[in-house]
Amino acid sequence: GQQVMQIPQYQHVQEGEDFTTYCNSSTTLSNIQWYKQRPGGHPVFLIQLVKSGEVKKQKRLTFQFGEAKKNSSLHITATQTTDVGTYFCLMDTGRRALTFGSGTRLQVQP
Amino acid sequence: DGGITQSPKYLFRKEGQNVTLSCEQNLNHDAMYWYRQDPGQGLRLIYYSQIVNDFQKGDIAEGYSVSREKKESFPLTVTSAQKNPTAFYLCASSPGQPGSYNEQFFGPGTRLTVL
Numbered sequence: 001g002q003q004v005m006q007i008p009q010y011q012h013v014q015e016g017e018d019f020t021t022y023c024n025s026s027t028t029l030s031n032i033q034w035y036k037q038r039p040g041g042h043p044v045f046l047i048q049l050v051k052s053g054e055v056k057k058q059k060r061l062t063f064q065f066g067e068a069k070k071n072s073s074l075h076i077t078a079t080q081t082t083d084v085g086t087y088f089c090l091m092d093t094g095r096r097a098l099t100f101g102s103g104t105r106l107q108v109q110p
Numbered sequence: 111d112g113g114i115t116q117s118p119k120y121l122f123r124k125e126g127q128n129v130t131l132s133c134e135q136n137l138n139h140d141a142m143y144w145y146r147q148d149p150g151q152g153l154r155l156i157y158y159s160q161i162v163n164d165f166q167k168g169d170i171a172e173g174y175s176v177s178r179e180k181k182e183s184f185p186l187t188v189t190s191a192q193k194n195p196t197a198f199y200l201c202a203s204s205p206g207q208p209g210s211y212n213e214q215f216f217g218p219g220t221r222l223t224v225l
Contacts, residue, residue, distance in 0.1 A: 006152070033213060042200055043153070045213040088152060090214070100145075102152040 003027075004091055007102030014109050019076040021104035023089035031067045033090040034063060037103070043088060044076075079108045113137065114217035116201050121152065121222045123195075131186045131220045133201035142184040145204040146170060153200065159184055188222065195224045 003026035011070045023032065031050045034042055035043035049065035049072060062075045076083055083096055089101040114135045121122045135142065141160050145153040155168030159178040173192025178184050184203075188195045200219045204212040 014180075035214075042216040042219050043214075044216070048213060098155065100153040100155075105150070 004099050006089055006104060008104055009102065010105045012106070012107040012109065013079050015081060017077050019079050019083070019106055020073055021087050022073045022091075022107075023072065023091065023101045024065055024071045025091050025093075027070070027093055029069050029072075029091050029093060031092050032065060033092070034072075034074050035088045035090060036085050037088065038085040041085075076106075079106070081108050081110055084108050114201060114203055114215055116141050116199075116217035116220050118220060119218065121220055123222070123224050125224055126190045128187055128189050129195075129202075129222065131188065131199055131222070133184045133186065133217060134182055134202045135184075135215075135216060135217075136182060137203055137205070138181070139183070139203035139215070141204045141206065141212075142178070143204075144168075144174070144176065144184070144186045145200045145202065147200060147219075153199040156186065191220060195222060 005024045006047045007022050022026055031048055033048045034046040036046055037043045042099040047063050049063055052069050053067045064073045074087055084106060086105045088103045091099050104107040117132045144156040146156055147153050154170050156170055156174050157168050157176045159165040162178055162181050165176050165178050167208040173189055174204050175187045198219050200222050201217040202214040204214045206212040
């Protein structure tokens, strides 16, 4: 079956520092989605990546999909306290199998 | 005002009792999902439904049951057979079928505590 991994589990940064979380799959993905969950809240969709090597940006957030479509990353430049939360990837193998990564919890120190 | 509603927000039950969590959506979405989230953990899929009167087991279906009699509604029953039911339960919906490149929209969740 599909093996998935999301790292790191937790990261504490000073405001203004950068942050990156990574998702890796043992199988090729048809697409990957990223979600953010604020403390006490529910996951909210951020973006979807479909093409090999795709890079998308949303203000300070940069999302990448690997060339082999087995890994992805979310990078935040110059973190702010509003970035606090847990970031999840949702991996889709295209065979109606959807698996969430375990999440990376981001804490930002003002 | 479209969205997904879950009720109640907090639920307390005694051990050995079945409990049903409500999930309603007015987004006209075909697919609906139930996830369980434990503290500091990711989301694990319990059940999903692609169409009315049809549903599929997810990764951790044991001790749970669902129904999909209406497109808008996908209630989850946590039975007494579920060994560790205390958790945060999230319902989601998406406009297409699972695996069809559609984002999922989540409800606010129900925090179930079994005493």
